[in-house]
Amino acid sequence: MRVVIAEDAAVLRELLGRMLVERGHEVCAGVGDADALRTAVAEHRPDVTVVDIRMPPSHTDEGLRAAIDIRREHPGTGVLLFSQYVETKYATRLLADGSAGVGYLLKDRVANVAEFTDALARVAGGGTALDPEVVTQLAGASRRTAELAPLTARERQVLSLMAEGRSNAAIAQTLVVSAGTVEKHVAAVFDKLGLPPSQDANRRVLAVLRYLRT
Known part of the structure; x- marks a missing residue:
């Protein structure tokens, strides 16, 4: 599985990359902002990308907007959004076009390595992977x-x-x-x-x- 990681926290970005490489996956690039993410995906055409929702410069929804662009311009690349908290409006925007190959996990899920890599593989394969908390709040709303x-x-x-x-x-x-x-x-x-x-x-x-x- 070929992966691009977009996370502005360098320590977490490095941790994710090392974890995936140790399990036999190829990390094509690790970037810290949305523009670099778009460039890396266009260059490497990965199977999936892990995207932090809040990225520089404003730390609002730059990652989400880049993810939506990637789904439109590179439909063969899955997108797994990564967030500290459940933000249903962002999950809804990602799902709005009915695309497969999308996911949304809370960052603390990375502690369960098997669960995280399984979710990433499902998204790369065109499926969905939504955090239980995301499902609960989306269904409730x-x-x-x-x-x-x-x-x-x-x-x-x-x-x-x-x-x-x-x-x-x-x-x-x-x-x-x-x-x-x-x-x-x-x-x-x-x-x-x-x-x-x-x-x-x-x-x-x-x-x-x-x-x-x-």
Whole structure:
């Protein structure tokens, strides 16, 4: 996996880079501002980029705006936003165009190296990886539209876990049910949301985006 890291805190940028290299990934570039990020992505065409939302010079939303530009100009590059706090307006803006290959994690998740690298790999592969806190706040802030009304409470729970990027096996473990039961719930979600048969990965992304944007 080829990665570009955009983080203005040099110590954290170095830590992330070392962690990924030790696990066999290639860090193409590590940069400290949004303009350098755009340049690095255009030059290296990485599989995924890790982007701090708040970057110089104003430390507001420079990273987010660069991430949106990257998704538009380099759709083959996944974007994983990195933030100290949950900021739903930023997550909503990243998800607004319905793109796959996006993620949003809180910075303290890097302490769990396996969880962080797994999330990065999902985003690089065109999936989603959303921090549980992000999912909770986005779902809480969203309107419960008629589109989701047919879903049972359990199906919404499964869909929420799908939004975090969890596999069927991981969902089964979390809910303490069989994998077959989860597969039935997932199939019901696809059917009730009107998602026709296609690649399951694509349907999962579409279901998650619909859930978070309603």
